[in-house]
Amino acid sequence: MYKLSIITVNYNNLQGLIATFESVKNQTWQDFEYLVIDGGSTDGSKEFLEENTEYINYWVSEPDKGVYHAMNKGILKATGEYLLFLNSGDHFFNNKVLEKNINSVENYDIIYFNQKVVAKTKSFIKEYPDTLSFAYFLKDNLPHQASFIKANLLKTLGLFNEEFMIVSDWKFFLDAICKHNASHKHIDKILTVFYQDGISSKLENLKIIEEEKQIVLKKSYSLFMNDLDDVLKYMTIVHNLRRSKKIRLLIKLGLLNKF
Template sequence: MLVSIITVNYNDKSGLERTVESVQNQNFANFEHVIIDGGSTDGSKEFIEANKTGFSYWVSELDKGIYAAMNKGIKMAKGEYLFFLNSGDDFIESDSLSNIATHLAGEDIVYFNINQIQEGEVKLKKTPETLSFSYLHHDLPPHQSTFIKKKLFDEYGYYDEELKIVSDWKFIIKALIKHNATYKYVDGVFTNFYHGGISTNPEGRKIMEKERELVLDEEFPILMNDLKDKFKLERVIRGLRKSKKIQLLVKLGLINKF
């Protein structure tokens, strides 16, 4: 079984160097590495050319955004499973792939936990063993810890290039809910995700929420008629839980934790 690792980069030479080094240090042999660069001008292209013997395919040219770049990678990939490890993210150790390869054994989607790193602080993000529409409504297993069979893209289409942030989420939720793709959760962690992308800043979060709402209304209109009020209340509750005033009242024993 061949695994295709797809790395998308644009003007992040230092991040690309970290990712490539991490991939090339893997002691698992049955993988290919596809590099899609968006016409970087920071030396990324020269770095790619200097290391091209380690890539099954690479290109450096202008594109229409991250999902257009990811789609290029999908088209060129030859593996049974595709894995997106974008510029800056890396494997935890050299035997990460060899340790988890046995879990890639039939399911359409296989996902793990992930380390989230911000300003040097490492936090483990655990994903649920059983996926639900309620969970997928506002989250998804991170693509940096998720393997997807290439046949899903061949059968259901590639990433929606009209979306700026949530196209990978749209693909996963459609594959699972509309097409009943099979999945498996593995309670382990093998990759690091470094905060700093568009989806992790406040403006990006607003775009994400707007795009998710648009996708849900287009793809699941009848279901959303029933669930919109429920999800609104859940968002209010999540906001209250994060409120410092509410946390203080709980600490003082004036209200119960909820």
Template sequence: MQTNNKLKTNHQLSIITVNLNNKEGLSKTLASIANQSCQDFEYIVIDGSSTDGSVALMQNTSFIDRWISEKDTGVYDAMNKGIALATGSYLLFLNSGDQLFDHTVIENAMPKLTGEAIIYGNLKQVWTDTYRIHYFPEKLTFGHFLNQTIGHLSTFIRSDLFEKYGLYETEYKIVADWAFFTKVIVKENVSVKYIPDVVGTFDMNGMSSDPVNFEQINRERRQFLRKHFGRFLDDYEQHEHTLQILKRIQSSKGFRWLKALGVKKFQ
């Protein structure tokens, strides 16, 4: 492990970056970190033994507090290594290629880290030739997590959650961050706070956004849901299926015609 001599005065927040042979993406992430108006955080980089010049880039970056470069079993194994090294009360995962939305993100976020277990904001999603701001719901439900998630790079996670509920489950190669959020928010009902800020900029051309991986994503999600929710998932899905049937009936021409005739059963 490499440690720089620069010491932070406040470890309220640790930002963790994982990287593997993505020097170009790492350069963008480092530039985003360096550009922050508030530098009062701990910064850690976990590299998977890159051979593309990433190590030299880390060696020549003075504001990295700790970094390692060694083999790992995947992105979530690397993120778990970052958790083990971090000293902050809150953790933010800004992986190689990710960027903070603008230079004031950390300055604006610090006063809002007020003790809740999960504090999440919004994302700028970037494709090759376009982008959009993705706004997450203020209320997170089981239904939301069945099909969606919250952004790992726009979510501040209180570090003691990993001690209490476990690290990222590396059996899931693509959705372990979704699995962690679903477990602690839905199953364990930890405290959650939404902040309306745009926190991160996410490259939508990455692993979890690749259509080739959709089948594996769905398979891993089903595996997790069966493991942690069992028969309750069956009950919920049956309820949702019934609601969808009712909605289709209500929107049908026959339903509207009977209602227009004043048939009370359909009022």
């Protein structure tokens, strides 16, 4: 059994597939399993995979129902203890990054790293917090491109929800950590490079993302949201009180403790 399975999902993105494949192929540590799930591409991706079968443990090129269906197909074929989803176009930070960090992958359900993000006009290092919370997931997510996830955790929780177009990886991390108390650890090192050109990064999809998140929150976390509404309301009251000139005067005169 492999310790790590790397899964690449691709559809009509030959140049991205080549970049990801070369990044995987050139790693100095190679004791992993590599799987490519192609959605029946017609741009030469299938032919590229056929030419490089010696470097791929498993690949398939056939129509699927979307990115999460493809990722689930990869999960069911993978034999590694941990899974890493490095989809076409994204790649490792350098050729030695697995060699330097593979020993960190143990005893936790989810091990997540930092990543370099490349946008159209700029690039930056996305650093993730050591401590995660429900409030954190309301505004952010963990990077599946830079997270080692225990395969058994994914299978136990029911794989990625294929009903959603964009937020199923967010839902998985939210459920795993906030509902099922999955153990997790942050490694403060850069693992991968992520390009903001996918469906989740497009401005026109922001409405879809918000709608899908609201479905998840209302169905599974309505009590959390009620509590959060109260917290936000009280935070607003406190913020306004702090700005009050009368309150500031009372604090200055020693008639009211600072809060």
